Amino acid sequence: VTAQNEISFRKAEAPPVISRHIYGHFAEHLGRCIYDGFYVGDTSRIANTGGVRNDVIAALRRLKIPNLRWPGGCFADTYHWKDGIGPRQERPSIVNTWWGNVTENNSFGTHEFLNMCEVLGAMPYLAGNIGSGAVQELSDWVQYVNFDGVSPMSDLRRVNGRPAPWKVHFWGVGNEAWGCGGHMRPEYYADEYRKYATFMNTPDIFRIASGANSADYNWTAVLMKNIPLHLLQGIALHHYAVINWDRKGDAVEYTDQQYFQTMQSALRMDTLIQKHSAIMDQYDPAKKVALVVDEWGGWYNVEAGTNPGFLYQQNTMRDAMIAGATLNIFNNHADRVRMANLAQTVNVLQAVILTQGSRMLLTPTYHVMEMYAEHQDATLIPLDVHSNAYTQNGQQLPAISASASVNKRGMTHISLVNIDPVASQEVVMHTGSRSYTSLSGRILTAARLRDYNSFGQPEKIKPAVFKQATLHQQTIRLQLPPFSVVMLELQ
Numbered sequence: 001v002t003a004q005n006e007i008s009f010r011k012a013e014a015p016p017v018i019s020r021h022i023y024g025h026f027a028e029h030l031g032r033c034i035y036d037g038f039y040v041g042d043t044s045r046i047a048n049t050g051g052v053r054n055d056v057i058a059a060l061r062r063l064k065i066p067n068l069r070w071p072g073g074c075f076a077d078t079y080h081w082k083d084g085i086g087p088r089q090e091r092p093s094i095v096n097t098w099w100g101n102v103t104e105n106n107s108f109g110t111h112e113f114l115n116m117c118e119v120l121g122a123m124p125y126l127a128g129n130i131g132s133g134a135v136q137e138l139s140d141w142v143q144y145v146n147f148d149g150v151s152p153m154s155d156l157r158r159v160n161g162r163p164a165p166w167k168v169h170f171w172g173v174g175n176e177a178w179g180c181g182g183h184m185r186p187e188y189y190a191d192e193y194r195k196y197a198t199f200m201n202t203p204d205i206f207r208i209a210s211g212a213n214s215a216d217y218n219w220t221a222v223l224m225k226n227i228p229l230h231l232l233q234g235i236a237l238h239h240y241a242v243i244n245w246d247r248k249g250d251a252v253e254y255t256d257q258q259y260f261q262t263m264q265s266a267l268r269m270d271t272l273i274q275k276h277s278a279i280m281d282q283y284d285p286a287k288k289v290a291l292v293v294d295e296w297g298g299w300y301n302v303e304a305g306t307n308p309g310f311l312y313q314q315n316t317m318r319d320a321m322i323a324g325a326t327l328n329i330f331n332n333h334a335d336r337v338r339m340a341n342l343a344q345t346v347n348v349l350q351a352v353i354l355t356q357g358s359r360m361l362l363t364p365t366y367h368v369m370e371m372y373a374e375h376q377d378a379t380l381i382p383l384d385v386h387s388n389a390y391t392q393n394g395q396q397l398p399a400i401s402a403s404a405s406v407n408k409r410g411m412t413h414i415s416l417v418n419i420d421p422v423a424s425q426e427v428v429m430h431t432g433s434r435s436y437t438s439l440s441g442r443i444l445t446a447a448r449l450r451d452y453n454s455f456g457q458p459e460k461i462k463p464a465v466f467k468q469a470t471l472h473q474q475t476i477r478l479q480l481p482p483f484s485v486v487m488l489e490l491q
């Protein structure tokens with residue numbers, strides 16, 4: 001146990017609402033995410049609804065999944081949506097050149113995805129192809145899914161069995177335009193964006209520009225300067241918790257130093273958001289444009305024996321630390337960060353669900369997202385956090401992070417993370433003008449940092465009741481074990 005950490009509720013005039021869309025997910029045609037992960041087809045022996053696994057649907061509904069981004073990622077800028085509509089046996093195949101050069105038969109297309117979102121209760125977020133597609137093609141997609149009048153595209157939708165439009169609100173205008181989306185310069189992309197966005201014009205459309213790679217602040221500045229605000233509702237940011245792109249390390253057998261480096265990369269999200277937001281503030285002081293962190297999470301080497309193009313990795317308590325700390329950062333920046341998407345939902349990168357044949361397991365990351373769902377659409381309570389240091393090889397990171405919110409029923413939730421792999425942390429919290437009469441809590445931790453849920457032991461890691469907290473007037477005292485995530489509920 002180290003000396004005391006302190007957290008105080010800060011008074012705020014008009015604190016922001018934590019958009020539920022911060023808790024969004026991402027599903028790409030990559031490895032076993034869509035095929036095998038979500039979609040097994042309606043002739044599968046695995047229980048399904050319209051070809052989508054019922055176990056996955058139930059698990060994501062329990063997460064209150066607010067939105068789902070699809071079909072990529074890099075795949076989005078190779079995807080031609082018209083290949084994925086109409087009778088399945090007549091759909092053409094393409095080669096998924098970014099992810100393993102596998103043949104994509106387009107059996108999971110627009111109808112399958114949007115109907116699945118309805119079953120999930122999630123808002124769809126479609127990523128349009130601007131890298132290899134045409135303006136007309138994307139404009140047609142918008143018409144096909146959103147227009148309820150008579151038009152060639154809405155008539156085609158009806159012929160394909162869907163009378164009413166899905167009214168898709170969230171649209172990405174390309175993906176990683178600086179890289180796999182076309183290796184564009186920001187000036188060029190800004191012009192392309194203006195053109196594509198102009199023809200994505202059904203009512204109530206939320207267009208998201210392909211944003212910066214981590215600390216590429218010039219990208220954000222050029223886009224904000226050159227895109228008229230009436231065409232822009234969101235600007236993306238991608239940042240992965242990665243040690244080194246050439247030596248990412250193992251997902252399970254990582255060293256103490258690699259653990260520290262991963263957390264260092266994950267916590268960098270705070271600085272990235274602050275700096276990108278400051279640039280956005282110069283052009284948009286009213287914060288009308290959202291910062292959309294539509295790819296985030298830990299990225300390691302693939303599991304031995306799996307296709308390197310499929311990005312399949314295990315998920316240990318390190319991933320729970322990334323999730324807990326990152327979601328605290330997003331909550332605390334809810335004024336500008338109004339949407340985010342963990343990469344990726346099933347069987348790819350920092351997945352919340354892994355599948356093997358008919359079996360499914362929930363990862364530690366899933367449990368963090370489930371615990372944090374309490375923050376969705378609640379009002380932020382800003383915090384001042386004074387944390388002890390977690391030290392590794394002479395370098396330091398703050399050991400604890402936290403965020404708090406009050407929901408419409410007047411309940412306060414505080415999520416706390418101790419990333420220190422060895423020391424438990426004593427925390428004293430001052431709730432200021434808010435006082436409570438009852439406190440309860442849940443905790444996610446494990447015997448070892450490198451523990452994970454496997455198909456042999458799918459419930460090795462799961463939330464438990466947390467009893468190491470006491471409430472006395474405006475003071476809460478608690479003991480956070482090493483590598484733990486805690487959610488407190490106060491009334």
Ligand code: AHR
Pocket residue numbers: 028072073074075175176295343344349
């Ligand atoms: O999530 C995997 C890939 O990472 C995405 O396809 C791409 O956008 C990013 O580089």
